[in-house]
Every structure is written in structure tokens, then in C-alpha cells.
Amino acid sequence: MDITYKLPHPVRINCSEYAELNTQAMDRLYDEVFVGLDIESCSIDYLTQTVMRSRPEIFALHRSANTTDHMAGIALSTTLYSYKFRRQDGNILTTSNVLDEVLEQTEIGDDVPVDYLRPPFKTCYIEFTEDRSSSLSVYNELTHEHILEGVYISETQIEPGTQEMERYVGSPVVDVTKSLRILDLMFTGSPLGKAHVEDDALRVQGFYIQDGMRTIKQELSRVEEKYGADADFAGDIQYLSQTLNHMAKVLLFINCKQYRDTAFNERKELRKKINSLKGLGKIRKFENKLRKTYDRVVISPVDNVVYESDVGVDHSRQVREKRTHWRKGHFRMQPYGPGASKRKILFIEPTVVGGVFAKKKSYDVREKQPV
Incomplete structure (x- = not known):
């Protein structure tokens, strides 16, 4: 049985030898572009602008496949989320089916500050449900609705007076005299039930947070108001609204520490086995299997009660x-x-x-x- 369709995005894009070689080539190219930069202190937007400025031919390639400069920039940025994830050894967390169901029946209070919207790691990927059973969707203009698969999250903290903050001098959305926390998100939609394994849906969104006491609901409403009328995202805002809301609830839940986490170190265990092998044929066989294996932590409620009829x-x-x-x-x-x-x-x-x-x-x- 081919499990490729059900692999989370960071794993799926490297699950064949050909895909892995392509990824390695792209990573080497980006390493050259970003030489001297501290990737952790760079937002996705800044990395995108750096590529566009120093390697215009890369942007031109994306521009040829998109109708506007804006969409070409977004297409370029989607490659940088996975790049940053790999270069910072990002972690994969998976929400259990039960947890996702519980959070769908949960609301965010009007008084919860956006300061509590924090990922457990600076760079991570959260996989929603263990078997692609999310009721939410990500939209792709060509193949339409995709099951919500997960989200890349990258958090960047920049302080006033630093070299990193100088990048934002003159920005209409940043006050360079205040601390800046950037939350970069890329939602991924599963190719399960679609044309082929690379038929997925990607949606990027950034939060530039300087007033931590603004509520989460205010921030989510601001995004909806700003992008709801954007021609490049026509018909997309309803999907974005729901996925942002769900992502926020997952992060709040993790920060409340009301969960049980179970580690599955399948990739680490398989690496150990490969290191103990002698025959080249067996090593190659297990290396192929390694590409479709990943380590993750499954998050589930501590005290889940199944209610039954009386x-x-x-x-x-x-x-x-x-x-x-x-x-x-x-x-x-x-x-x-x-x-x-x-x-x-x-x-x-x-x-x-x-x-x-x-x-x-x-x-x-x-x-x-x-x-």
C-alpha cells in the first residue's frame, strides 16, 4: 500500500530519491544566497526579498508560472518555509484525532491576548490529525478543496536597535522602536484523493506582532479584513479564517500543558538499524524506507472522556x-x-x-x- 499521500508535507516532498536530490540542490542554492545570514533571525518575507534581490532569475522562474508579481513572490516563499524548517532541524508534532475533535468544539475567549499565541519550537510543523480526518480545508484554485494537512510555523523575535531591526526601517507595518515578533505560517492541504502526490494546496500568512495585549480575535479579524477583498485570494478567506482559528486553538492548548505527548522515533530507530547493516543492497533498501519515515510527537488530551448513551x-x-x-x-x-x-x-x-x-x-x- 502506498502511504505517500498520507505523509506530512516536510516528509512527502522528499520521499523519493529524485525528490530528495532536487531538494538538496535547492538547499545548496539557498545556502549560497543566504551566506552570512542568521536564518533564525530572518522572517520568510525577508528571505524572499533577499532571493528576489540577489538572484532575480529565481523570481523570474516563478513569475513565468504566475499571473502577478505578488503571487510569484508567494510561490517563491513557499519553498522557503520547508527550507527554513530543514535548516533549523524543525520538529513535527501531530494532534490526535480526538484532540482535533475536542478543539472543534472549543472557542477562544474575547480576552485572550495574542501574546499567548506561541509555537512550542522556533520552527516546527504541526500535523492535524493522525489519518487526514480533519473537517477543515485548504483551497487550491486548480484542484479546489484539500483536506487540511498541517501548518509550518516559524517564529522570529527582533529587538530594537539590532541589525535585524534595521531591515524594517521605513516599513509601514513595523515600529522599529518596539520589539517585533513575527509568526510565519504556511498551511498545507493533503493530496489525498487528488490527481497525484504533488497535488497539494499551500496558503501562507504572516503575523507581525508588536502589541502583545491585542486579543487573538482582534488579530484574526484584522487578517480577514485585510485579505478578504484581495483579488489574489478570491474565495480563499473563508478557508483561511477557519484554519487560522484552529491553529490558534492548537497553540493555546499546547501552552496550557493539558495534554499527553507520545514520542514516535521511527526515523531515529531506522537510522540505527541502517548503521548496523553491512550489505549495500540492504542499506539501499532501508534508505528508501527511511525517506517515508519520520519522528513525531503525538499530542492528545490528558483526560478524555467518551460519553455513551444511557x-x-x-x-x-x-x-x-x-x-x-x-x-x-x-x-x-x-x-x-x-x-x-x-x-x-x-x-x-x-x-x-x-x-x-x-x-x-x-x-x-x-x-x-x-x-
Whole structure:
């Protein structure tokens, strides 16, 4: 059975010898372009501008396949997300099917600051669900809706007075006298059910955050307002809105530390086996398998309760119970400390309230204090 279609984007784009050689050639080219740069301190937008300035023939190649300069720049930037991921040894995290289902029934409170929207690593890839069962989609103009597969996340922190901040002098969206946190995102849509394994959907989006107390909802609304009427993204904003919202809930959940993480080190284990082999034929066989293997950490809820129907239960006590209803989960800010002067984020799981179901649920809310 060919599992290529179900591999996450960072793995899928290198899952054959030919693809791997192409990637290595592209990485060497970008290494030359970015020589002397600290990749970690460079946003995707800055890296894109650097390529366009120093190697215009690369941009021209993308321009020939796109209708506008804007779209050509975006197409170029999509290659830089995976490049930065590889060069910074990015981690892959996978949300369990149960967690994704729980978060779909969860809302972000009106008071949660965007300062809490932080990835667990500077560069990582979050794979949504273990078997491509997400109900959300990423849009591609040619092949339309794709199952939401995952998102590349790259976080860059730039301080005033640094050489990195000088790049943004004159920028209409950056105040160079204040700290700047850039969150670069690229959502990927699965080729599962599409024409071929390279038929995917990519959607990039950046957040330039300088006021950490603006709420997440305000930031998400700002993106929708800014790009909703953009001709280059016609018909795309509804998909972007939903995927941004889901990504935000996953990051908040991870930062609340209310999860169980299970590591699967399949790639590391296979490398060990390859190193112990002697025969060239066996080594090549396992190296081919290695291209479709990856290490990941699966994130799932700590206290997941499966609610079952009470059909057949004898309510002989004739006690009138509260009407059973579903309460959505939510993230909210909780006052704490001297005089309730501080705030920390809490996650309240979605749950059934009232009736016999209520007896099956006990809250065990844990939280992570802001750094």
C-alpha cells in the first residue's frame, strides 16, 4: 500500500530519491544566497526579498508560472518555509484525532491576548490529525478543496536597535522602536484523493506582532479584513479564517500543558538499524524506507472522556435530573496572584452538562503560567 499521500508535507516532498536530490540542490542554492545570514533571525518575507534581490532569475522562474508579481513572490516563499524548517532541524508534532475533535468544539475567549499565541519550537510543523480526518480545508484554485494537512510555523523575535531591526526601517507595518515578533505560517492541504502526490494546496500568512495585549480575535479579524477583498485570494478567506482559528486553538492548548505527548522515533530507530547493516543492497533498501519515515510527537488530551448513551438505564429513583446539554470548550484568562493582579490562560474542555452524563465528568484543569 502506498502511504505517500498520507505523509506530512516536510516528509512527502522528499520521499523519493529524485525528490530528495532536487531538494538538496535547492538547499545548496539557498545556502549560497543566504551566506552570512542568521536564518533564525530572518522572517520568510525577508528571505524572499533577499532571493528576489540577489538572484532575480529565481523570481523570474516563478513569475513565468504566475499571473502577478505578488503571487510569484508567494510561490517563491513557499519553498522557503520547508527550507527554513530543514535548516533549523524543525520538529513535527501531530494532534490526535480526538484532540482535533475536542478543539472543534472549543472557542477562544474575547480576552485572550495574542501574546499567548506561541509555537512550542522556533520552527516546527504541526500535523492535524493522525489519518487526514480533519473537517477543515485548504483551497487550491486548480484542484479546489484539500483536506487540511498541517501548518509550518516559524517564529522570529527582533529587538530594537539590532541589525535585524534595521531591515524594517521605513516599513509601514513595523515600529522599529518596539520589539517585533513575527509568526510565519504556511498551511498545507493533503493530496489525498487528488490527481497525484504533488497535488497539494499551500496558503501562507504572516503575523507581525508588536502589541502583545491585542486579543487573538482582534488579530484574526484584522487578517480577514485585510485579505478578504484581495483579488489574489478570491474565495480563499473563508478557508483561511477557519484554519487560522484552529491553529490558534492548537497553540493555546499546547501552552496550557493539558495534554499527553507520545514520542514516535521511527526515523531515529531506522537510522540505527541502517548503521548496523553491512550489505549495500540492504542499506539501499532501508534508505528508501527511511525517506517515508519520520519522528513525531503525538499530542492528545490528558483526560478524555467518551460519553455513551444511557439507553436501557433504569431510573427507578424517579429523580428529576437537569436537562442534558452540550457545553462548548473555551480558553479564557484566569486572575491569580496578589489581589488577582496577574493573568494566566485556562482551557476548559467541552463537556456534557446535566443528566446522567454529568456524573461521568470530573474537571482537572491545569494551566501554564506565562513566561
